[in-house]
Amino acid sequence: MLSLDNIRKSFGPVEILKGISFTVRKGQTLGLVGENGAGKSTLMNILGGVYEPNEGQIQFNGNPYRPARVSDSIQQGIAFIHQELNLFPNLTIMENLFLNEFPRKQGLFKYFIDQKKILEQSQMLLKQVGLSVSPFTRVSDLTNGPQQLVEIAKALKGQPRLIIFDEPTTALSQAETDQLLQLIRKLKQRQVSIIFISHNLDEVKAISDTIAVIRDGSLIKVKPAAQYAKSDIIRDMVGRDLEQFFPERNCVIGKLPKLQVNDLNVDGKNQLSFEIKEREVVGVYGLVGAGRSEMARGLFGLSRVYQGSVKWNGVVYDKFKPRQWIKQGVVYLTEDRREEGILSFKSVLENVQLASLHQFVKAGFGWLDHKGILSGVKEKVKATRVKYQTLESQPVSELSGGNQQKVLLSRWLMTNPGLLMLDEPTKGIDIGAREEIYHLINRVVEQDSCVLLISSEIEELLGMCDRILVMNQGRITATFPKTDFNRSEILKYALNATKE
């Protein structure tokens, strides 16, 4: 049905896919697993016509398959069900199903939509996916599970021969997940081929005929699901040591906790408690959607906190606001650099000074000490090694991702923080800048600050942290001190794999 032969893909000098080959037969379900950044998404984007491979062939249905754009893949009979749904919540189910092409009436009224035909087809599609609601229901009135089913119904309209599910169950409840898996089995009986991508190994094992593990852009193993033990899958996903350099820190962790989080409730369900000591780097690992960012954002005052308190430097707080935290020396480096990090068309100077302006107010009227600001900014961008042309007139959007990140770090370092919460600080950054950021983190810690490091990269956490918290579905499921660091164990708790 589908066969990939030696697919390679590079972005610039970085090779993401290093020659991947596998086949999916008619009516077969292939489970595809791998860590964040292993290359799964790139591979799927190639199948979907978003990227073109640098090398290698794809055969689909006995013909060479080279999609140049997204609509090509749909036309050829490949459908995608993404983790994020592509539905218009303000429209009805029926409108969503037929949005790309409404059937028209014949003859004189050919510019009018054939309502009757749409309704019939909608009802048929909804029946196929086992969703018993009126096609006139607004999508916003459905919960995640039924929405996912509408998405599948939309895909089925094109009579696909291969459906790719990318993390379809992350937003679903257990019952909804079961229903979805049931539907996938039904599709299989109708000889539809399926690629099922998920972090939940139990689901993958339950639904797949064969399981393929990808790591660092290479296919590690393809094995029948029944013979592939979960512990083996995890081991194959994690693999050997990555040869990456993490610098040593020259400092001793303090005795007493500097930050104490008590029963912090940021999702209305779970309570989170942990502490960070002076000169300690605590990592937070979890899969996408595990609630890592939500925890830090809640703590910093960016999203609702239902309950709980935080003790910082001996003072208890139960109301959180970024402005107050910054004054108390607690800062948060956002994961979303573009949307809420940089002031994109402003200069390096204006970006770096932003969070510490209040420290430079001379006397009344909010009069600013611009000389002091300039020298402070200069000192910080030198320490963080930002590469720029001019400090005052080059828009920061012209800088590379790594340099933008260093600009944001400079902004926070200028506030003299005691706690840095770093959310994916090395996301989308090249190796060189990455190493510089690791060094920077160490220097900050050596100067008596502490760090909460949120990352999807287990290697980064193992290399940088003194302790790692593992999160899963909004809860902290395990804590690993440095002496007990163990990749497979950490991954296991992140995947919530039941002990075998």
Added chain:
Amino acid sequence: MVSIKYYLSQNSIVGVCILYYVLMALVVPGFFGANNTWNLVYNFIPLLILAIGQTFVILTAGIDLSITSIVAVASVVGGYLMSADSGLFSSPLITVLVGITGMVLAGAIIGLINGIAVTRLRMPAFMVTLTSLMFFSGLAIWLTQSKSIYNLPTLLVDAPYKTLLGLPYPVYLAGLVYLVSYLILNKTLVGEWIYAVGTNVKTSWLSGVNITSTIVFVYIISGVCASLGAMIYTARLETGSPVMGQNVLLDVIGAVIIGGTSLFGGKGKLQWTAAGALLMTMLDNSLNLLGMSFFLIMIVKGAIILLTALFNQYQPKSLVHA
């Protein structure tokens, strides 16, 4: 002269102003001359003051449509406090001082209401200020039963024509407004915050900027500027009028936009606004001298605002807001 060239590349509106002035002086009879120059100055000054206030708001990506109603309310309040018909105070100096204070307070209060509505009710600035435009315009007319207030003290009425060192008083008022605004925008914390909020609210919030007070502040400034504009209009017309300034909104927003300040916030300079206001004044004046009707002038001005807005969208502007 590289520096002049660079200056004009970053301040193209200033070049346009000079060009337009020279062109009109050559082409339009009566444009260049002492009489018409005073005319230009008297029309330019209140527009400039109003446009400076509007610049503050637009820099935060907001808009203040209520300024004409603020002008009306301030004029009515000032008229009532100062008119000999009310006879509240005997000393003319005290009368004028109380009147001016009342006008500025009225403007500041309406600005405060706008600012609080924008930040607390989280309604778009457009909606908030459109509503207060209707509300306060209505209020001004209702309070006065649609009658104008006359018999204002001569101290006020003569002020626009008195001169100091050869320049009329209103020029000094506008100069003061410009100077204070420049210092606020370029030398103070709230000035930096105004640009930051207009550039990216989320980033500003994350970085500890006090969004609420910044936004409330710009609406108060706009309100105060509108009431200072109302002061000049009231003095020149020798009337407290509930329909004062009804046609000025287009000119004010036009001046800011023509200057190059971005409606999306974060980008703009006072000197652009000053040049924009001057251009609007010259347009009005020259088209008038050419014998165009009021309505035809409106059509031409509307077209020019649209064209410059389009032009500015494709013009790279300097980042430095000094």
